[in-house]
Amino acid sequence: MKAIIYTSVGGSDVLELTELPVPEPGPGEVRVRVTISGVNATDWKCRQFGHVRGELLYPVVVPHHDGSGVIDAVGVGVDPARAGQRVWLWDAAWRRPGGTAAEYVVVPQRQAVPLPPDVSYEIGASVGLPAVAAHACLLAGRDAPDRLGPGALAGRRVLVVGGTGTLGHAAIQLAVWSGAEVVATASSPDQERRVRAAGAQHVVDYRAATAAADVRAVAAAGVDLIVQVAASAYAETDLEVLATGGTVAVYATEGRGQVTLPTAVLMGRNVRYQFVLGTTLPPAAKDVAVGDVAAAVGAGALDVGDASGLPLLRFPLERTRDAHDAVQAGSAGKVLVDVATF
Structure with a gap:
Protein backbone atom coordinates (compact mmCIF):
# COMPACT_ATOMS: atom_id res chain seq x y z
CA MET A 1 0.00 0.00 0.00
CA LYS A 2 1.05 3.63 -0.48
CA ALA A 3 1.86 5.41 2.75
CA ILE A 4 3.58 8.50 4.08
CA ILE A 5 6.24 7.75 6.70
CA TYR A 6 8.96 9.41 8.70
CA THR A 7 11.83 7.76 10.57
CA SER A 8 13.36 10.78 12.31
CA VAL A 9 12.17 14.06 13.78
CA GLY A 10 12.47 17.19 11.70
CA GLY A 11 10.81 19.47 9.18
CA SER A 12 8.30 18.33 6.61
CA ASP A 13 11.16 17.10 4.42
CA VAL A 14 11.44 14.00 6.64
CA LEU A 15 8.10 12.84 5.24
CA GLU A 16 8.37 10.40 2.35
CA LEU A 17 5.96 8.45 0.18
CA THR A 18 6.69 4.74 0.20
CA GLU A 19 5.18 1.28 -0.12
CA LEU A 20 4.31 -0.70 3.01
CA PRO A 21 2.65 -4.09 3.51
CA VAL A 22 -1.11 -3.93 4.00
CA PRO A 23 -1.67 -4.37 7.76
CA GLU A 24 -3.87 -7.13 9.16
CA PRO A 25 -6.36 -6.44 11.98
CA GLY A 26 -5.77 -8.22 15.25
CA PRO A 27 -8.37 -9.21 17.86
CA GLY A 28 -10.83 -6.36 18.47
CA GLU A 29 -9.46 -4.35 15.55
CA VAL A 30 -10.73 -3.27 12.15
CA ARG A 31 -8.88 -2.38 8.98
CA VAL A 32 -10.06 0.73 7.16
CA ARG A 33 -9.39 1.66 3.55
CA VAL A 34 -8.76 5.36 4.02
CA THR A 35 -10.55 7.85 1.82
CA ILE A 36 -9.43 11.11 3.43
CA SER A 37 -6.81 11.80 6.10
CA GLY A 38 -7.26 14.83 8.36
CA VAL A 39 -4.22 16.87 9.40
CA ASN A 40 -3.98 18.60 12.79
CA GLY A 50 9.08 13.81 18.60
CA HIS A 51 6.71 11.84 20.77
CA VAL A 52 8.65 11.80 24.06
CA ARG A 53 11.59 14.08 24.92
CA GLY A 54 12.46 14.64 21.28
CA GLU A 55 12.40 10.95 20.38
CA LEU A 56 10.04 8.82 18.31
CA LEU A 57 8.25 5.88 19.93
CA TYR A 58 8.57 3.77 16.77
CA PRO A 59 11.28 3.35 14.13
CA VAL A 60 8.78 4.01 11.31
CA VAL A 61 5.80 6.32 11.81
CA VAL A 62 2.77 6.83 9.57
CA PRO A 63 1.28 10.16 10.72
CA HIS A 64 -2.23 11.57 11.28
CA HIS A 65 -4.82 10.76 13.92
CA ASP A 66 -8.02 11.54 12.01
CA GLY A 67 -9.58 10.26 8.83
CA SER A 68 -12.53 8.61 7.13
CA GLY A 69 -13.04 5.58 4.96
CA VAL A 70 -14.61 2.13 4.78
CA ILE A 71 -13.92 -0.93 6.94
CA ASP A 72 -12.69 -3.70 4.66
CA ALA A 73 -11.58 -6.34 7.20
CA VAL A 74 -12.24 -7.15 10.85
CA GLY A 75 -10.32 -9.03 13.49
CA VAL A 76 -11.43 -11.74 15.89
CA GLY A 77 -14.17 -10.55 18.22
CA VAL A 78 -15.49 -7.88 15.86
CA ASP A 79 -18.94 -8.24 14.28
CA PRO A 80 -18.32 -9.34 10.67
CA ALA A 81 -21.23 -7.11 9.64
CA ARG A 82 -18.95 -4.10 10.21
CA ALA A 83 -17.09 -4.91 6.98
CA GLY A 84 -18.23 -2.42 4.36
CA GLN A 85 -19.24 0.18 6.96
CA ARG A 86 -18.41 3.85 6.34
CA VAL A 87 -16.54 5.26 9.36
CA TRP A 88 -14.69 8.24 10.79
CA LEU A 89 -11.48 7.68 12.70
CA TRP A 90 -9.92 9.27 15.78
CA ASP A 91 -6.62 8.76 17.64
CA ALA A 92 -5.37 6.42 14.92
CA ALA A 93 -1.73 7.39 15.53
CA TRP A 94 -1.94 7.84 19.31
CA ARG A 95 0.59 5.42 20.86
CA ARG A 96 0.49 3.47 17.58
CA VAL A 106 -5.74 -0.71 11.50
CA VAL A 107 -7.35 0.64 14.69
CA PRO A 108 -9.25 -0.73 17.70
CA GLN A 109 -12.88 -1.01 16.64
CA ARG A 110 -14.03 1.73 19.07
CA GLN A 111 -11.88 4.20 17.10
CA ALA A 112 -13.80 3.56 13.88
CA VAL A 113 -17.14 5.32 14.37
CA PRO A 114 -20.04 4.71 11.96
CA LEU A 115 -20.49 7.57 9.49
CA PRO A 116 -24.13 8.09 8.48
CA PRO A 117 -24.79 7.60 4.75
CA ASP A 118 -25.79 11.25 4.31
CA VAL A 119 -22.62 12.59 5.95
CA SER A 120 -19.60 13.25 3.73
CA TYR A 121 -16.15 11.76 4.08
CA GLU A 122 -14.89 15.35 4.39
CA ILE A 123 -16.87 15.83 7.59
CA GLY A 124 -15.75 12.44 8.83
CA ALA A 125 -12.08 13.29 8.35
CA SER A 126 -12.48 16.70 10.00
CA VAL A 127 -14.18 15.94 13.34
CA GLY A 128 -11.88 13.60 15.27
CA LEU A 129 -9.32 15.32 17.44
CA PRO A 130 -10.61 18.92 17.09
CA ALA A 131 -14.17 17.98 18.08
CA VAL A 132 -13.08 15.69 20.92
CA ALA A 133 -10.87 18.45 22.39
CA ALA A 134 -13.61 21.05 21.86
CA HIS A 135 -16.00 18.75 23.75
CA ALA A 136 -13.58 18.63 26.70
CA CYS A 137 -13.29 22.42 26.69
CA LEU A 138 -17.07 22.90 26.72
CA LEU A 139 -17.48 20.53 29.68
CA ALA A 140 -14.69 22.20 31.70
CA GLY A 141 -16.92 24.79 33.36
CA ARG A 142 -18.28 24.78 36.89
CA ASP A 143 -21.43 22.65 37.25
CA ALA A 144 -21.04 21.51 33.65
CA PRO A 145 -23.37 18.78 32.40
CA ASP A 146 -22.10 15.24 31.97
CA ARG A 147 -22.76 15.28 28.22
CA LEU A 148 -23.31 17.68 25.37
CA GLY A 149 -26.53 17.70 23.38
CA PRO A 150 -29.63 19.79 22.76
CA GLY A 151 -30.32 21.95 25.84
CA ALA A 152 -27.24 20.79 27.78
CA LEU A 153 -25.68 24.28 27.83
CA ALA A 154 -28.91 26.29 27.81
CA GLY A 155 -28.54 29.59 29.65
CA ARG A 156 -24.74 29.61 29.43
CA ARG A 157 -22.63 32.15 27.62
CA VAL A 158 -19.53 30.81 25.91
CA LEU A 159 -16.74 32.90 24.39
CA VAL A 160 -14.72 31.11 21.71
CA VAL A 161 -11.38 32.79 20.97
CA GLY A 162 -9.97 31.57 17.67
CA GLY A 163 -13.29 30.44 16.25
CA THR A 164 -11.96 30.23 12.70
CA GLY A 165 -9.56 27.42 13.64
CA THR A 166 -10.56 23.77 13.49
CA LEU A 167 -11.09 23.35 17.25
CA GLY A 168 -12.71 26.75 17.65
CA HIS A 169 -15.06 25.99 14.76
CA ALA A 170 -16.06 22.69 16.38
CA ALA A 171 -16.50 24.44 19.75
CA ILE A 172 -18.90 26.98 18.23
CA GLN A 173 -20.96 24.31 16.52
CA LEU A 174 -21.10 21.98 19.54
CA ALA A 175 -21.94 24.86 21.90
CA VAL A 176 -24.75 26.13 19.67
CA TRP A 177 -26.08 22.56 19.24
CA ASP A 190 -13.94 37.34 6.42
CA GLN A 191 -13.34 35.94 9.88
CA GLU A 192 -16.61 37.46 11.08
CA ARG A 193 -18.43 35.84 8.16
CA ARG A 194 -16.89 32.49 9.02
CA VAL A 195 -17.71 32.45 12.75
CA ARG A 196 -21.26 33.59 12.04
CA ALA A 197 -21.56 30.81 9.45
CA ALA A 198 -20.48 28.38 12.17
CA GLY A 199 -23.37 29.62 14.32
CA ALA A 200 -21.94 32.29 16.65
CA GLN A 201 -24.65 34.77 17.66
CA HIS A 202 -22.20 37.56 18.58
CA VAL A 203 -18.79 38.57 17.21
CA VAL A 204 -16.10 40.79 18.76
CA ASP A 205 -12.58 41.78 17.75
CA TYR A 206 -10.49 40.51 20.68
CA ARG A 207 -7.50 42.57 19.57
CA ALA A 208 -9.40 45.85 19.77
CA ALA A 209 -8.98 48.22 22.71
CA THR A 210 -12.73 47.94 23.28
CA ALA A 211 -12.76 44.10 23.32
CA ALA A 212 -13.76 43.72 26.98
CA ALA A 213 -16.50 46.34 26.71
CA ASP A 214 -17.77 44.72 23.51
CA VAL A 215 -18.08 41.34 25.22
CA ARG A 216 -19.73 42.89 28.28
CA ALA A 217 -22.21 44.63 25.97
CA VAL A 218 -23.68 41.22 25.09
CA ALA A 219 -22.87 39.49 28.40
CA ALA A 220 -23.19 42.10 31.14
CA ALA A 221 -22.39 39.68 33.96
CA GLY A 222 -19.54 38.14 31.97
CA VAL A 223 -19.23 34.88 30.09
CA ASP A 224 -19.36 31.56 31.92
CA LEU A 225 -16.71 29.84 29.82
CA ILE A 226 -13.88 30.94 27.55
CA VAL A 227 -12.50 28.47 25.01
CA GLN A 228 -9.04 29.98 24.63
CA LEU A 242 -15.13 36.24 32.68
CA ALA A 243 -18.01 35.93 35.10
CA THR A 244 -17.38 35.17 38.78
CA GLY A 245 -16.94 31.41 39.04
CA GLY A 246 -16.14 31.20 35.34
CA THR A 247 -13.66 28.94 33.57
CA VAL A 248 -10.97 29.43 30.95
CA ALA A 249 -10.40 26.23 28.94
CA VAL A 250 -7.02 26.47 27.20
CA TYR A 251 -6.33 24.16 24.28
CA ALA A 252 -3.20 25.60 22.62
CA THR A 253 0.11 27.28 23.35
CA GLU A 254 1.58 30.34 21.70
CA GLY A 255 4.98 31.91 21.99
CA ARG A 256 6.72 30.42 25.02
CA GLY A 257 3.42 29.33 26.45
CA GLN A 258 3.93 31.12 29.77
CA VAL A 259 0.85 32.54 31.51
CA THR A 260 1.19 35.04 34.38
CA LEU A 261 -1.98 35.35 36.47
CA PRO A 262 -3.03 37.54 39.43
CA THR A 263 -3.54 34.87 42.07
CA ALA A 264 -5.53 36.98 44.52
CA VAL A 265 -7.97 38.11 41.85
CA LEU A 266 -8.52 34.55 40.63
CA MET A 267 -9.08 33.28 44.15
CA GLY A 268 -11.46 36.09 45.03
CA ARG A 269 -13.58 35.41 41.98
CA ASN A 270 -13.31 31.60 42.17
CA VAL A 271 -12.01 31.43 38.61
CA ARG A 272 -10.61 28.21 37.23
CA TYR A 273 -8.24 27.39 34.37
CA GLN A 274 -8.48 24.01 32.63
CA PHE A 275 -5.78 22.99 30.17
CA VAL A 276 -6.91 20.53 27.50
CA LEU A 277 -5.01 18.19 25.18
CA GLY A 278 -7.29 15.85 23.28
CA THR A 279 -4.88 12.95 22.88
CA THR A 280 -4.12 12.64 26.61
CA LEU A 281 -7.70 12.79 27.86
CA PRO A 282 -8.71 9.77 29.98
CA PRO A 283 -10.20 6.93 27.89
CA ALA A 284 -13.61 7.32 29.55
CA ALA A 285 -13.69 11.03 28.68
CA LYS A 286 -12.75 10.22 25.09
CA ASP A 287 -15.56 7.68 24.84
CA VAL A 288 -18.11 10.21 26.11
CA ALA A 289 -16.77 12.84 23.71
CA VAL A 290 -16.85 10.48 20.74
CA GLY A 291 -20.41 9.47 21.57
CA ASP A 292 -21.55 13.10 21.74
CA VAL A 293 -19.62 14.07 18.61
CA ALA A 294 -21.16 11.13 16.75
CA ALA A 295 -24.61 12.31 17.84
CA ALA A 296 -23.82 15.84 16.64
CA VAL A 297 -22.58 14.50 13.31
CA GLY A 298 -25.75 12.46 12.91
CA ALA A 299 -27.88 15.50 13.73
CA GLY A 300 -26.09 17.61 11.13
CA ALA A 301 -24.73 19.93 13.82
CA LEU A 302 -21.08 19.52 12.78
CA ASP A 303 -20.27 20.64 9.27
CA VAL A 304 -17.25 21.78 7.29
CA GLY A 305 -16.66 23.71 4.11
CA ASP A 306 -16.82 27.38 3.23
CA ALA A 307 -20.59 27.63 3.73
CA SER A 308 -20.21 26.53 7.35
CA GLY A 309 -17.20 28.73 8.04
CA LEU A 310 -14.38 26.22 7.70
CA PRO A 311 -12.92 26.13 4.15
CA LEU A 312 -11.24 22.90 3.05
CA ALA A 323 -0.30 19.73 3.87
CA HIS A 324 1.89 19.77 7.00
CA ASP A 325 3.43 23.08 6.01
CA ALA A 326 -0.03 24.56 5.49
CA VAL A 327 -1.17 23.56 8.98
CA GLN A 328 2.05 24.77 10.55
CA ALA A 329 1.68 28.12 8.79
CA GLY A 330 -1.79 28.57 10.30
CA SER A 331 -3.76 28.11 7.09
CA ALA A 332 -7.33 29.39 7.11
CA GLY A 333 -9.36 26.21 7.01
CA LYS A 334 -9.22 22.46 7.50
CA VAL A 335 -6.36 20.67 5.78
CA LEU A 336 -7.23 17.30 4.26
CA VAL A 337 -5.15 14.73 2.39
CA ASP A 338 -6.99 12.75 -0.29
CA VAL A 339 -5.86 9.15 -0.05
CA ALA A 340 -8.35 7.18 -2.14
CA THR A 341 -11.50 7.70 -4.18
CA PHE A 342 -14.43 5.31 -3.84
Whole structure:
Protein backbone atom coordinates (compact mmCIF):
# COMPACT_ATOMS: atom_id res chain seq x y z
CA MET A 1 0.00 0.00 0.00
CA LYS A 2 1.05 3.63 -0.48
CA ALA A 3 1.86 5.41 2.75
CA ILE A 4 3.58 8.50 4.08
CA ILE A 5 6.24 7.75 6.70
CA TYR A 6 8.96 9.41 8.70
CA THR A 7 11.83 7.76 10.57
CA SER A 8 13.36 10.78 12.31
CA VAL A 9 12.17 14.06 13.78
CA GLY A 10 12.47 17.19 11.70
CA GLY A 11 10.81 19.47 9.18
CA SER A 12 8.30 18.33 6.61
CA ASP A 13 11.16 17.10 4.42
CA VAL A 14 11.44 14.00 6.64
CA LEU A 15 8.10 12.84 5.24
CA GLU A 16 8.37 10.40 2.35
CA LEU A 17 5.96 8.45 0.18
CA THR A 18 6.69 4.74 0.20
CA GLU A 19 5.18 1.28 -0.12
CA LEU A 20 4.31 -0.70 3.01
CA PRO A 21 2.65 -4.09 3.51
CA VAL A 22 -1.11 -3.93 4.00
CA PRO A 23 -1.67 -4.37 7.76
CA GLU A 24 -3.87 -7.13 9.16
CA PRO A 25 -6.36 -6.44 11.98
CA GLY A 26 -5.77 -8.22 15.25
CA PRO A 27 -8.37 -9.21 17.86
CA GLY A 28 -10.83 -6.36 18.47
CA GLU A 29 -9.46 -4.35 15.55
CA VAL A 30 -10.73 -3.27 12.15
CA ARG A 31 -8.88 -2.38 8.98
CA VAL A 32 -10.06 0.73 7.16
CA ARG A 33 -9.39 1.66 3.55
CA VAL A 34 -8.76 5.36 4.02
CA THR A 35 -10.55 7.85 1.82
CA ILE A 36 -9.43 11.11 3.43
CA SER A 37 -6.81 11.80 6.10
CA GLY A 38 -7.26 14.83 8.36
CA VAL A 39 -4.22 16.87 9.40
CA ASN A 40 -3.98 18.60 12.79
CA ALA A 41 -1.34 20.70 14.52
CA THR A 42 -0.52 17.69 16.70
CA ASP A 43 0.62 15.83 13.60
CA TRP A 44 3.33 18.27 12.55
CA LYS A 45 4.39 18.86 16.16
CA CYS A 46 4.91 15.13 16.76
CA ARG A 47 6.87 14.96 13.51
CA GLN A 48 9.05 17.97 14.32
CA PHE A 49 9.56 17.55 18.06
CA GLY A 50 9.08 13.81 18.60
CA HIS A 51 6.71 11.84 20.77
CA VAL A 52 8.65 11.80 24.06
CA ARG A 53 11.59 14.08 24.92
CA GLY A 54 12.46 14.64 21.28
CA GLU A 55 12.40 10.95 20.38
CA LEU A 56 10.04 8.82 18.31
CA LEU A 57 8.25 5.88 19.93
CA TYR A 58 8.57 3.77 16.77
CA PRO A 59 11.28 3.35 14.13
CA VAL A 60 8.78 4.01 11.31
CA VAL A 61 5.80 6.32 11.81
CA VAL A 62 2.77 6.83 9.57
CA PRO A 63 1.28 10.16 10.72
CA HIS A 64 -2.23 11.57 11.28
CA HIS A 65 -4.82 10.76 13.92
CA ASP A 66 -8.02 11.54 12.01
CA GLY A 67 -9.58 10.26 8.83
CA SER A 68 -12.53 8.61 7.13
CA GLY A 69 -13.04 5.58 4.96
CA VAL A 70 -14.61 2.13 4.78
CA ILE A 71 -13.92 -0.93 6.94
CA ASP A 72 -12.69 -3.70 4.66
CA ALA A 73 -11.58 -6.34 7.20
CA VAL A 74 -12.24 -7.15 10.85
CA GLY A 75 -10.32 -9.03 13.49
CA VAL A 76 -11.43 -11.74 15.89
CA GLY A 77 -14.17 -10.55 18.22
CA VAL A 78 -15.49 -7.88 15.86
CA ASP A 79 -18.94 -8.24 14.28
CA PRO A 80 -18.32 -9.34 10.67
CA ALA A 81 -21.23 -7.11 9.64
CA ARG A 82 -18.95 -4.10 10.21
CA ALA A 83 -17.09 -4.91 6.98
CA GLY A 84 -18.23 -2.42 4.36
CA GLN A 85 -19.24 0.18 6.96
CA ARG A 86 -18.41 3.85 6.34
CA VAL A 87 -16.54 5.26 9.36
CA TRP A 88 -14.69 8.24 10.79
CA LEU A 89 -11.48 7.68 12.70
CA TRP A 90 -9.92 9.27 15.78
CA ASP A 91 -6.62 8.76 17.64
CA ALA A 92 -5.37 6.42 14.92
CA ALA A 93 -1.73 7.39 15.53
CA TRP A 94 -1.94 7.84 19.31
CA ARG A 95 0.59 5.42 20.86
CA ARG A 96 0.49 3.47 17.58
CA PRO A 97 2.93 3.56 14.65
CA GLY A 98 0.30 3.59 11.92
CA GLY A 99 -1.88 6.64 11.27
CA THR A 100 -4.27 7.55 8.48
CA ALA A 101 -1.73 8.91 5.96
CA ALA A 102 -1.86 5.56 4.18
CA GLU A 103 -4.20 3.59 1.97
CA TYR A 104 -5.04 1.28 4.89
CA VAL A 105 -4.96 1.70 8.65
CA VAL A 106 -5.74 -0.71 11.50
CA VAL A 107 -7.35 0.64 14.69
CA PRO A 108 -9.25 -0.73 17.70
CA GLN A 109 -12.88 -1.01 16.64
CA ARG A 110 -14.03 1.73 19.07
CA GLN A 111 -11.88 4.20 17.10
CA ALA A 112 -13.80 3.56 13.88
CA VAL A 113 -17.14 5.32 14.37
CA PRO A 114 -20.04 4.71 11.96
CA LEU A 115 -20.49 7.57 9.49
CA PRO A 116 -24.13 8.09 8.48
CA PRO A 117 -24.79 7.60 4.75
CA ASP A 118 -25.79 11.25 4.31
CA VAL A 119 -22.62 12.59 5.95
CA SER A 120 -19.60 13.25 3.73
CA TYR A 121 -16.15 11.76 4.08
CA GLU A 122 -14.89 15.35 4.39
CA ILE A 123 -16.87 15.83 7.59
CA GLY A 124 -15.75 12.44 8.83
CA ALA A 125 -12.08 13.29 8.35
CA SER A 126 -12.48 16.70 10.00
CA VAL A 127 -14.18 15.94 13.34
CA GLY A 128 -11.88 13.60 15.27
CA LEU A 129 -9.32 15.32 17.44
CA PRO A 130 -10.61 18.92 17.09
CA ALA A 131 -14.17 17.98 18.08
CA VAL A 132 -13.08 15.69 20.92
CA ALA A 133 -10.87 18.45 22.39
CA ALA A 134 -13.61 21.05 21.86
CA HIS A 135 -16.00 18.75 23.75
CA ALA A 136 -13.58 18.63 26.70
CA CYS A 137 -13.29 22.42 26.69
CA LEU A 138 -17.07 22.90 26.72
CA LEU A 139 -17.48 20.53 29.68
CA ALA A 140 -14.69 22.20 31.70
CA GLY A 141 -16.92 24.79 33.36
CA ARG A 142 -18.28 24.78 36.89
CA ASP A 143 -21.43 22.65 37.25
CA ALA A 144 -21.04 21.51 33.65
CA PRO A 145 -23.37 18.78 32.40
CA ASP A 146 -22.10 15.24 31.97
CA ARG A 147 -22.76 15.28 28.22
CA LEU A 148 -23.31 17.68 25.37
CA GLY A 149 -26.53 17.70 23.38
CA PRO A 150 -29.63 19.79 22.76
CA GLY A 151 -30.32 21.95 25.84
CA ALA A 152 -27.24 20.79 27.78
CA LEU A 153 -25.68 24.28 27.83
CA ALA A 154 -28.91 26.29 27.81
CA GLY A 155 -28.54 29.59 29.65
CA ARG A 156 -24.74 29.61 29.43
CA ARG A 157 -22.63 32.15 27.62
CA VAL A 158 -19.53 30.81 25.91
CA LEU A 159 -16.74 32.90 24.39
CA VAL A 160 -14.72 31.11 21.71
CA VAL A 161 -11.38 32.79 20.97
CA GLY A 162 -9.97 31.57 17.67
CA GLY A 163 -13.29 30.44 16.25
CA THR A 164 -11.96 30.23 12.70
CA GLY A 165 -9.56 27.42 13.64
CA THR A 166 -10.56 23.77 13.49
CA LEU A 167 -11.09 23.35 17.25
CA GLY A 168 -12.71 26.75 17.65
CA HIS A 169 -15.06 25.99 14.76
CA ALA A 170 -16.06 22.69 16.38
CA ALA A 171 -16.50 24.44 19.75
CA ILE A 172 -18.90 26.98 18.23
CA GLN A 173 -20.96 24.31 16.52
CA LEU A 174 -21.10 21.98 19.54
CA ALA A 175 -21.94 24.86 21.90
CA VAL A 176 -24.75 26.13 19.67
CA TRP A 177 -26.08 22.56 19.24
CA SER A 178 -26.11 22.29 23.04
CA GLY A 179 -28.08 25.52 23.51
CA ALA A 180 -25.36 27.97 24.58
CA GLU A 181 -25.22 31.61 23.59
CA VAL A 182 -21.92 31.95 21.76
CA VAL A 183 -19.64 34.94 21.38
CA ALA A 184 -16.76 34.39 18.94
CA THR A 185 -13.75 36.50 18.04
CA ALA A 186 -12.85 37.81 14.60
CA SER A 187 -10.35 40.39 13.40
CA SER A 188 -11.49 40.79 9.78
CA PRO A 189 -14.75 40.81 7.81
CA ASP A 190 -13.94 37.34 6.42
CA GLN A 191 -13.34 35.94 9.88
CA GLU A 192 -16.61 37.46 11.08
CA ARG A 193 -18.43 35.84 8.16
CA ARG A 194 -16.89 32.49 9.02
CA VAL A 195 -17.71 32.45 12.75
CA ARG A 196 -21.26 33.59 12.04
CA ALA A 197 -21.56 30.81 9.45
CA ALA A 198 -20.48 28.38 12.17
CA GLY A 199 -23.37 29.62 14.32
CA ALA A 200 -21.94 32.29 16.65
CA GLN A 201 -24.65 34.77 17.66
CA HIS A 202 -22.20 37.56 18.58
CA VAL A 203 -18.79 38.57 17.21
CA VAL A 204 -16.10 40.79 18.76
CA ASP A 205 -12.58 41.78 17.75
CA TYR A 206 -10.49 40.51 20.68
CA ARG A 207 -7.50 42.57 19.57
CA ALA A 208 -9.40 45.85 19.77
CA ALA A 209 -8.98 48.22 22.71
CA THR A 210 -12.73 47.94 23.28
CA ALA A 211 -12.76 44.10 23.32
CA ALA A 212 -13.76 43.72 26.98
CA ALA A 213 -16.50 46.34 26.71
CA ASP A 214 -17.77 44.72 23.51
CA VAL A 215 -18.08 41.34 25.22
CA ARG A 216 -19.73 42.89 28.28
CA ALA A 217 -22.21 44.63 25.97
CA VAL A 218 -23.68 41.22 25.09
CA ALA A 219 -22.87 39.49 28.40
CA ALA A 220 -23.19 42.10 31.14
CA ALA A 221 -22.39 39.68 33.96
CA GLY A 222 -19.54 38.14 31.97
CA VAL A 223 -19.23 34.88 30.09
CA ASP A 224 -19.36 31.56 31.92
CA LEU A 225 -16.71 29.84 29.82
CA ILE A 226 -13.88 30.94 27.55
CA VAL A 227 -12.50 28.47 25.01
CA GLN A 228 -9.04 29.98 24.63
CA VAL A 229 -6.40 29.51 21.92
CA ALA A 230 -3.89 32.10 23.23
CA ALA A 231 -3.94 32.14 27.02
CA SER A 232 -0.83 34.24 27.58
CA ALA A 233 -1.72 36.86 24.97
CA TYR A 234 -5.24 37.40 26.26
CA ALA A 235 -4.99 36.63 29.99
CA GLU A 236 -5.83 40.19 31.02
CA THR A 237 -8.84 40.49 28.71
CA ASP A 238 -10.08 37.04 29.73
CA LEU A 239 -10.29 38.15 33.36
CA GLU A 240 -12.12 41.31 32.38
CA VAL A 241 -14.89 39.41 30.57
CA LEU A 242 -15.13 36.24 32.68
CA ALA A 243 -18.01 35.93 35.10
CA THR A 244 -17.38 35.17 38.78
CA GLY A 245 -16.94 31.41 39.04
CA GLY A 246 -16.14 31.20 35.34
CA THR A 247 -13.66 28.94 33.57
CA VAL A 248 -10.97 29.43 30.95
CA ALA A 249 -10.40 26.23 28.94
CA VAL A 250 -7.02 26.47 27.20
CA TYR A 251 -6.33 24.16 24.28
CA ALA A 252 -3.20 25.60 22.62
CA THR A 253 0.11 27.28 23.35
CA GLU A 254 1.58 30.34 21.70
CA GLY A 255 4.98 31.91 21.99
CA ARG A 256 6.72 30.42 25.02
CA GLY A 257 3.42 29.33 26.45
CA GLN A 258 3.93 31.12 29.77
CA VAL A 259 0.85 32.54 31.51
CA THR A 260 1.19 35.04 34.38
CA LEU A 261 -1.98 35.35 36.47
CA PRO A 262 -3.03 37.54 39.43
CA THR A 263 -3.54 34.87 42.07
CA ALA A 264 -5.53 36.98 44.52
CA VAL A 265 -7.97 38.11 41.85
CA LEU A 266 -8.52 34.55 40.63
CA MET A 267 -9.08 33.28 44.15
CA GLY A 268 -11.46 36.09 45.03
CA ARG A 269 -13.58 35.41 41.98
CA ASN A 270 -13.31 31.60 42.17
CA VAL A 271 -12.01 31.43 38.61
CA ARG A 272 -10.61 28.21 37.23
CA TYR A 273 -8.24 27.39 34.37
CA GLN A 274 -8.48 24.01 32.63
CA PHE A 275 -5.78 22.99 30.17
CA VAL A 276 -6.91 20.53 27.50
CA LEU A 277 -5.01 18.19 25.18
CA GLY A 278 -7.29 15.85 23.28
CA THR A 279 -4.88 12.95 22.88
CA THR A 280 -4.12 12.64 26.61
CA LEU A 281 -7.70 12.79 27.86
CA PRO A 282 -8.71 9.77 29.98
CA PRO A 283 -10.20 6.93 27.89
CA ALA A 284 -13.61 7.32 29.55
CA ALA A 285 -13.69 11.03 28.68
CA LYS A 286 -12.75 10.22 25.09
CA ASP A 287 -15.56 7.68 24.84
CA VAL A 288 -18.11 10.21 26.11
CA ALA A 289 -16.77 12.84 23.71
CA VAL A 290 -16.85 10.48 20.74
CA GLY A 291 -20.41 9.47 21.57
CA ASP A 292 -21.55 13.10 21.74
CA VAL A 293 -19.62 14.07 18.61
CA ALA A 294 -21.16 11.13 16.75
CA ALA A 295 -24.61 12.31 17.84
CA ALA A 296 -23.82 15.84 16.64
CA VAL A 297 -22.58 14.50 13.31
CA GLY A 298 -25.75 12.46 12.91
CA ALA A 299 -27.88 15.50 13.73
CA GLY A 300 -26.09 17.61 11.13
CA ALA A 301 -24.73 19.93 13.82
CA LEU A 302 -21.08 19.52 12.78
CA ASP A 303 -20.27 20.64 9.27
CA VAL A 304 -17.25 21.78 7.29
CA GLY A 305 -16.66 23.71 4.11
CA ASP A 306 -16.82 27.38 3.23
CA ALA A 307 -20.59 27.63 3.73
CA SER A 308 -20.21 26.53 7.35
CA GLY A 309 -17.20 28.73 8.04
CA LEU A 310 -14.38 26.22 7.70
CA PRO A 311 -12.92 26.13 4.15
CA LEU A 312 -11.24 22.90 3.05
CA LEU A 313 -7.66 22.83 1.80
CA ARG A 314 -6.98 19.57 -0.01
CA PHE A 315 -3.76 17.85 -1.02
CA PRO A 316 -3.07 14.48 -2.66
CA LEU A 317 -1.17 11.91 -0.60
CA GLU A 318 2.09 12.61 -2.41
CA ARG A 319 1.89 16.26 -1.28
CA THR A 320 1.53 15.53 2.43
CA ARG A 321 4.61 17.67 3.06
CA ASP A 322 2.69 20.66 1.70
CA ALA A 323 -0.30 19.73 3.87
CA HIS A 324 1.89 19.77 7.00
CA ASP A 325 3.43 23.08 6.01
CA ALA A 326 -0.03 24.56 5.49
CA VAL A 327 -1.17 23.56 8.98
CA GLN A 328 2.05 24.77 10.55
CA ALA A 329 1.68 28.12 8.79
CA GLY A 330 -1.79 28.57 10.30
CA SER A 331 -3.76 28.11 7.09
CA ALA A 332 -7.33 29.39 7.11
CA GLY A 333 -9.36 26.21 7.01
CA LYS A 334 -9.22 22.46 7.50
CA VAL A 335 -6.36 20.67 5.78
CA LEU A 336 -7.23 17.30 4.26
CA VAL A 337 -5.15 14.73 2.39
CA ASP A 338 -6.99 12.75 -0.29
CA VAL A 339 -5.86 9.15 -0.05
CA ALA A 340 -8.35 7.18 -2.14
CA THR A 341 -11.50 7.70 -4.18
CA PHE A 342 -14.43 5.31 -3.84
